[in-house]
Amino acid sequence: MDRTERFYKIEMLIRTRGSVSFATLMDELGVSRATLKRDLEYLRARLDAPIVYDRFDNGYKLQADPRDQRQVKHELPGVWFSEREIHALLTMHQLIQGLDEGGVLARHLQPLLDKLHGMLGTSEHEAKELMKRVRIASPARRPVAPRHFELIGSALTRRQRVQMSYWVRSRQQETQRTVSPQRLVHYRNTWYLDAWCHSSDALRRFALDAIREASLLEQPRAKDVPVKTIEAELDAGYGVFSGAKVQWATLQFSPEAAQWVAHEQWHPQQQATLQPDGGLTLRVPYADATELVMDVLRHGEQVKVLAPQALVQRVSRQLRDAADRYA
Structure with missing residues (x-):
């Protein structure tokens, strides 16, 4: 745990528990007595954290706002998340895990998740218990191969074309397509790719679960289509189905x-x-x-x-x- 995380955890522990002893802070942070003393001094002297020692409770507290004794107004510089925002982010992470077959997105977000747990001051056991409080049900979900999801996401951000074998369910036929990814869409528990199809020379919507094989093309770069054009052509109709006449x-x-x-x-x-x-x-x-x-x-x-x-x-x-x- 780096120093910034310790600062946030100290303040979060005190804010959520009301009063925390020096020994408890040392145990929660896993630091020496000298390090904790330096952290507390830095928080008070350099970051203006209203941390005070209460001899009666034998613990550290946050001093209330003189204008409103019911509130403690302080925010560490450079830290953007409140406790409620962190809980919302943890809930969103659980949602991603529920939607993300193979854990591709969740794997990339794991470092952020670890930092959020540290900021909340939760142990690994407490973090797992917290995550159990959110259940995401995804009926009729059509899983996407993790390698395809990651490849499409990479192509989308790096503006590369994709060569893919695509199964057309309506014709029960496998087709070969070269596409320029434009937008990922999650709709009714299914992932879709909005892309410029160079085979048909038009915008098309592809179900990611129907991709059989896919590979990145280094050259030429993906064709860019304005978002307004994509919305006009693919979002005007009902659901995922598009058409010329509305x-x-x-x-x-x-x-x-x-x-x-x-x-x-x-x-x-x-x-x-x-x-x-x-x-x-x-x-x-x-x-x-x-x-x-x-x-x-x-x-x-x-x-x-x-x-x-x-x-x-x-x-x-x-x-x-x-x-x-x-x-």
Whole structure:
């Protein structure tokens, strides 16, 4: 533990426990008596930390703000995280571990995690217990090969092209692609790559779990596409499916379903209107109806498609086909 970490841990221990004895500080920091004396003196004299010794409690405390005895206002220079922020970061680290097959991201973030544990003043056992308090459930997650995730991430930051073998599920066919990575997207427990496909000379979205093999190309450099162009072409429709022509779907939800749907975001540009009976009318843009139909069907009898007619017919046909399987 370096000196900066010790400074932060000293203040955090005192702040969280109220009063800490000299012996406890020595034990928690694993330093000699002389080193701890120097650290305390430096904190008080050079960093203006309001650390005082309380003879009654036989421990070190933080002196309250004279203007408000309930608060202790002090922040070490060069340290940006409060205790609540550190806990939020630990929660985010747990989220990454839940999403990151093979631990690629978590492995790179481990040094930061170790520093955060040190700043909190937690032991290894306490840190593990803390992490158990966050559970991330990822149903229907499609794992990505760690080597592919790391390679794509490297290509994205270093602006390199990627040669890859990609499995097209709709055609049940393996294709060869040369792409310029533009953006990584995590959507519904699945990772996607938005890239310029040099084979089709257009922007395309690829599921990372469908990559069979991939390699970096040193030359030429990746083609750069403005973010606004990517958003306009790939984010305008519904979900992960893109298309040239955007249409608007009108959905009518029952009062029972409206209690949940009213608080959901189906699309950033959605238009929701509450009805007098408690129902909800929702309008969302879409270019390809595939994912929209799936979301409509999961609400069963609690939703009705009002427009456009082609979407009405598609949902109606799929409901009939599903009912026929139980006939």
